[in-house]
Amino acid sequence: xxxxxxxxxxxxxxxxxxxxxxxxxxxxxxxxxxxxxxxxxxxxxxxxxxxxxxxxxxxxxxxxxxxxxxxxxxxxxxxxxxxxxxxxxxxxxxxxxxxxxxxxxxxxxxxxxxxxxxxxxxxxxxxxxxxxxxxxxxxxxxxxxxxxxxxxxxxxxxxxxxxxxxxxxxxxxxxxxxxxxxxxxxxxxxxxxxxxxxxxxxxxxxxxxxxxxxxxxxxxxxxxxxxxxxxxxxxxxxxxxxxxxxxxxxxxxxxxxxxxxxxxxxxxxxxxxxxxxxxxxxxxxxxxxxxxxxxxxxxxx
Amino acid sequence: xxxxxxxxxxxxxxxxxxxxxxxxxxxxxxxxxxxxxxxxxxxxxxxxxxxxxxxxxxxxxxxxxxxxxxxxxxxxxxxxxxxxxxxxxxxxxxxxxxxxxxxxxxxxxxxxxxxxxxxxxxxxxxxxxxxxxxxxxxxxxxxxxxxxxxxxxxxxxxxxxxxxxxxxxxxxxxxxxxxxxxxxxxxxxxxxxxxxxxxxxxxxxxxxxxxxxxxxxxxxxxxxxxxxxxxxxxxxxxxxxxxxxxxxxxxxxxxxxxxxxxxxxxxxxxxxxxxxxxxxxxxxxxxxxxxxxxxxxxxxxxxxxxxxxxxxxxxxxxxxxxx
Numbered sequence: 001x002x003x004x005x006x007x008x009x010x011x012x013x014x015x016x017x018x019x020x021x022x023x024x025x026x027x028x029x030x031x032x033x034x035x036x037x038x039x040x041x042x043x044x045x046x047x048x049x050x051x052x053x054x055x056x057x058x059x060x061x062x063x064x065x066x067x068x069x070x071x072x073x074x075x076x077x078x079x080x081x082x083x084x085x086x087x088x089x090x091x092x093x094x095x096x097x098x099x100x101x102x103x104x105x106x107x108x109x110x111x112x113x114x115x116x117x118x119x120x121x122x123x124x125x126x127x128x129x130x131x132x133x134x135x136x137x138x139x140x141x142x143x144x145x146x147x148x149x150x151x152x153x154x155x156x157x158x159x160x161x162x163x164x165x166x167x168x169x170x171x172x173x174x175x176x177x178x179x180x181x182x183x184x185x186x187x188x189x190x191x192x193x194x195x196x197x198x199x200x201x202x203x204x205x206x207x208x209x210x211x212x213x214x215x216x217x218x219x220x221x222x223x224x225x226x227x228x229x230x231x232x233x234x235x236x237x238x239x240x241x242x243x244x245x246x247x248x249x250x251x252x253x254x255x256x257x258x259x260x261x262x263x264x265x266x267x268x269x270x271x272x273x274x275x276x277x278x279x280x281x282x283x284x285x286x287x288x289x290x291x292x293x294x295x296x297x298x299x300x301x
Numbered sequence: 302x303x304x305x306x307x308x309x310x311x312x313x314x315x316x317x318x319x320x321x322x323x324x325x326x327x328x329x330x331x332x333x334x335x336x337x338x339x340x341x342x343x344x345x346x347x348x349x350x351x352x353x354x355x356x357x358x359x360x361x362x363x364x365x366x367x368x369x370x371x372x373x374x375x376x377x378x379x380x381x382x383x384x385x386x387x388x389x390x391x392x393x394x395x396x397x398x399x400x401x402x403x404x405x406x407x408x409x410x411x412x413x414x415x416x417x418x419x420x421x422x423x424x425x426x427x428x429x430x431x432x433x434x435x436x437x438x439x440x441x442x443x444x445x446x447x448x449x450x451x452x453x454x455x456x457x458x459x460x461x462x463x464x465x466x467x468x469x470x471x472x473x474x475x476x477x478x479x480x481x482x483x484x485x486x487x488x489x490x491x492x493x494x495x496x497x498x499x500x501x502x503x504x505x506x507x508x509x510x511x512x513x514x515x516x517x518x519x520x521x522x523x524x525x526x527x528x529x530x531x532x533x534x535x536x537x538x539x540x541x542x543x544x545x546x547x548x549x550x551x552x553x554x555x556x557x558x559x560x561x562x563x564x565x566x567x568x569x570x571x572x573x574x575x576x577x578x579x580x581x582x583x584x585x586x587x588x589x590x591x592x593x594x595x596x597x598x599x600x601x602x603x604x605x606x607x608x609x610x611x612x613x614x615x616x617x618x619x620x621x622x623x624x
Contacts, residue, residue: 058486059480061470061481064482091535146456148490150490151490195435229493232490232491233463233490233493234486234488234489234490237484244490253493254464255464258369258464260368260374260390261371261373261394262370283509
């Protein structure tokens with residue numbers, strides 16, 4: 001009897017503990033949001049949100065805080081990197097899960113997981129040493145453009161390399177959990193493997209693949225170091241692929257330490273973090289909604 | 302049994318940490334400590350000053366970097382006693398009660414590559430401040446234009462600084478009251494830090510950038526670093542470098558001319574120590590020592606000393622606790 005009691009008490013204690021921990025995590029996110037909003041008050045009291053978001057003049061020394069170049073730059077680089085990364089990673093994921101012999105497969109998957117764990121500074125350094133000269137001396141002249149190599153295109157390439165592993169591993173996983181019966185039924189009708197992939201697998205694994213892409217988007221969007229090192233950090237509306245641009249995290253890293261003692265400038269930088277926070281939150285929620293919608297539409301059972 | 306060992310171990314740990322904290326507080330009551338943080342530009346110098354000062358005084362000095370803004374914020378929040386700042390203080394910072402003393406000078410030079418298409422002309426004739434302004438604001442785009450030559454493959458590639466830096470703001474004000482953002486927005490590319498800037502100029506014969514003196518001259522040999530060359534400034538704009546405008550060959554000669562004011566200011570800039578209100582007590586003593594004996598360590602470490610009358614003025618500000 002006594003033993004029974006301690007067992008139940010222990011159960012309750014752990015349940016309480018877990019509730020406390022999970023609410024602490026939630027509270028932390030809410031506190032972060034509140035802190036960001038409060039610290040952005042100063043800049044928001046002097047300029048309207050529209051002025052900040054839709055002006056393209058950035059010169060804090062003259063009191064001009066236009067985030068438009070950085071906002072568009074961030075989206076431009078992210079979308080461009082996904083355009084490069086998505087087709088490549090989906091095709092490689094299909095190859096890994098459907099064609100690759102299972103003996104090599106596990107090694108290959110480990111390799112991709114390792115790729116996902118490489119710190120972004122390493123990607124940035126490699127890009128600075130290899131991609132920047134490559135863009136300057138080979139790819140730029142190929143398109144007939146003069147470029148320093150530090151440009152939106154190079155940044156998108158690095159980001160694409162960083163996004164591959166995310167999309168590949170999630171796609172491989174969502175292809176892997178499909179029931180074998182689904183494939184066998186279709187193959188028994190005389191379909192080729194590619195027909196199977198095209199008509200059945202992409203549909204069945206669709207929600208998983210899409211949430212992988214959106215997670216990749218999140219990773220690319222918030223990426224700081226690797227991009228800052230190669231994008232050229234110029235606050236202009238990007239005129240071409242081979243011109244330098246600016247990203248939101250780039251502005252923060254570039255001047256926070258130097259300018260945190262100037263209240264208005266600091267507040268502007270914190271407002272940028274708030275924008276980043278809200279956008280990433282928005283895309284995560286969007287990813288969930290899309291995933292659930294697709295799941296109910298593309299039912300295969 | 303295992304549990305007991307764990308308990309004993311934990312209790313021991315607790316005891317040791319209590320003892321350790323006791324001894325530290327006891328220690329602190331006797332020894333003063335000065336906490337310094339801020340600009341990376343002044344950090345190496347401050348480390349030398351702190352070492353020398355600790356040799357002759359019974360005091361602890363902790364020096365950390367973090368950037369000028371962090372230095373000032375730390376001072377305001379009493380997390381450090383002295384903030385190092387390598388740019389002029391902003392009005393907003395002075396309004397919050399920042400008190401500053403200039404302790405050293407540093408200078409910024411335009412840098413080009415040894416293989417520049419008009420290298421000979423630049424070294425012979427220099428570039429006037431107006432030429433430099435046109436280059437950095439993108440009003441001329443070819444090296445040949447500057448010397449009325451028709452050349453090929455001579456597009457000027459202008460590099461700027463992506464991060465907020467004293468070097469960029471002082472260079473922008475030398476060009477004629479511009480801001481860091483003006484430089485950033487008119488460059489071909491921006492990089493973070495002096496070293497990446499140096500690498501970019503080394504990697505591109507058509508490049509021009511600007512950099513702190515220590516990334517142009519080798520501190521030990523006094524010669525240039527690799528393929529980086531300083532741009533001589535033709536101050537009177539007579540299209541030739543006069544004898545008193547030729548002092549770029551060697552670091553010590555250049556330093557002498559900077560401290561004599563023959564190299565313009567800006568881009569020569571002052572580096573400041575900042576306090577939350579005037580310095581007091583042992584912190585004041587340390588700053589005073591920097592302005593007196595400490596000045597001797599500046600040149601060997603690649604900084605420029607204050608001129609005598611400037612130094613006296615700063616001492617006066619320090620002692621009177623106002624400026």
